[in-house]
Amino acid sequence: MEKTGRTMLAKIWDRHVIARLSEDTDLLHIDRHLLHDLGGSRGLLNLKSKGLKVHNPELTFATPDHAISTAHGRAGTSKIGQELLAALRVETSASGIRMFDVDQPGQGIVHVIGPELGLSLPGATIVCGDSHTCTHGGLGALAFGIGSSELTHVLATQALIQRRPKTMRVKFGGRLPLGVTAKDMILALIGHIGAAGGTGYAVEYAGSAIRALPIEGRLTVCNLSIELGAKMGMVAPDEKTFEFLRGRPYAPEGAMWEQAVAAWRELPSDADAVFDREVLIDVEKIIPQVTWGISPEHVIGVDGCIPDPGNVDDPARRAAIETALDYMGLKAGALIAGTPVDWVFIGSCTNSRLSDLRAAAEIARGRKVAAGVKAWVVPGSETIKREAVAEGLDKVFTEAGFEWREPGCSMCLAANGETVAPGQRSVSTSNRNFVGRQGPLARTHLASPASAAAAAIAGAIADVRTMGR
């Protein structure tokens, strides 16, 4: 048999096989397990009820993000949110798990702090009871979300039974036009191949536009892999990756750093590696994206028109568009730009990193949030919050009329009472425009941080390219 090259997925996967359980299913070692307040204490209590102990507490890390309030002083955290936080403290401490608590550097959205602390590393297997764990793939890790049962399995064994996924490579070619961001790249891809386009695949993002992205942008691209249907997304590590990680608290140092980098250089897919599916995207044709419906695949360029179900022949697709427009309160065929908004949310594991806040602040600087619009900025971590304050970004936002808040998941999933009111319209930098995602009957439009800031200023969905500096 002719030997063909190996994909990055195969290289990382094979390195972690403890036992081959069947032709395509393996027991994999898990290098990093991240816990959060919504499922962390439940998993640890579940383990205890089975009479089991955490297999490797030193490879397990915890932080509260989902259920805590992002108001100052964490005022308004629900009673149950406080109980979950208290339980996370007690159970992590009892098991010897490091927890990054509120107001400490290290606390933040779990997918923001992993890379920030250097816990997330190229070639590592990373899991968390949260579907956006694919974010960490931006550093060249094999990272994916798991449910409560698999979470307990990892706590008990530091391993997981997984079926090898199919492989897809998405090459983003060309140079990104001005005003177009990583968020727009991945939204455009989801629009192109659909919200189930990646189901069953591990996706590797490649091409000149991915190479040109800073690490934070790659994390954003990988973050929305799950919205593409893929539970794993990854970008090959390169010099930018190594520079990003060097000196971070949990990254290796000295001779071990050199040894690690040498191993990481071997990870990228071989030139002759064969993927089960290949997709090509020309980024020069991408314009700022905004969603109009109730699935991330319901996305168009900001200069586009809302789809008209009358122009669609397929009855299922027509019905889906009608359902979406009815929920969103939008008129078929109308321009999406100019749609008035009530809320703007800048935050989430998708877009709450320092570069996201800088991009939004650049649009907000010296301008005012439109009358009647409530706009929030929720930094992704305590460290990002402090860095942003040191740069004066908080002032830029508050002077423009945005509310500057404490780090957490906040309005992305509305698990903490931070919701958009029924019927109100939000432009959000988060990842899901599902029915009721930001609160019952809330209407969500996904967009980049710069586009969200532009909507806050304009009071309506707006083309950020007309508001550049």
Next chain:
Amino acid sequence: MPKPFNKLTAIAAPIMRSNIDTDVIIRIERLVGNSVRGSLGKWAFGSLRYLPDGSENPDFILNREPYRGAEILVTGPNFGCGSSREGAVWSLQEMGIRAVIGSGFGDIFFANCFQNGILPVVVDKEIVDSLAADIEATQGAGRLSIDLEAQTIVSPSGKQHIFEIDPRRREGLLQGLDEVALTLQRDDEIRSFQAADRAARPWIHFARPSA
């Protein structure tokens, strides 16, 4: 430990809209807390099942007889996409669902089903559509049969369809296997893997906390 799944003959309800996500299956605020299990059945599909005033939506299929007693869902493409919340599976289970049939499911939802003894069956979209049409032709009264051992589905009109399933997953469901217990039997292998890996990739393995 999940209950074994072998054969099921039951009422089936077609919910054919595509991309029914986990937030639609169960809203997040129902899952906040460490003792939510047992309370979720009535909140499954909340935004479809109830009107804004809290009353039942008579147009939603699971609010109509005989579908109210459904134990099988026949679903549109990409059912269960979205979040990793296992509560989506728990809520279906608590409202009596034991199997879901569709042309494709969200990857994490799919894995979570097996962990709870729920059978997710993937078949071609043409078969899903034909099953839904068959069920609707009997106004839901006709029973749908699933035989996991034989890997067959029989529609209310008697049409038989074969389905594929990962043999390991099938065995796990038939026996109601506990994966944690099975993996712990391999703990020696896990520990020897870690010892070798510590030498090869020392940057991955931190010092263990002192007892």
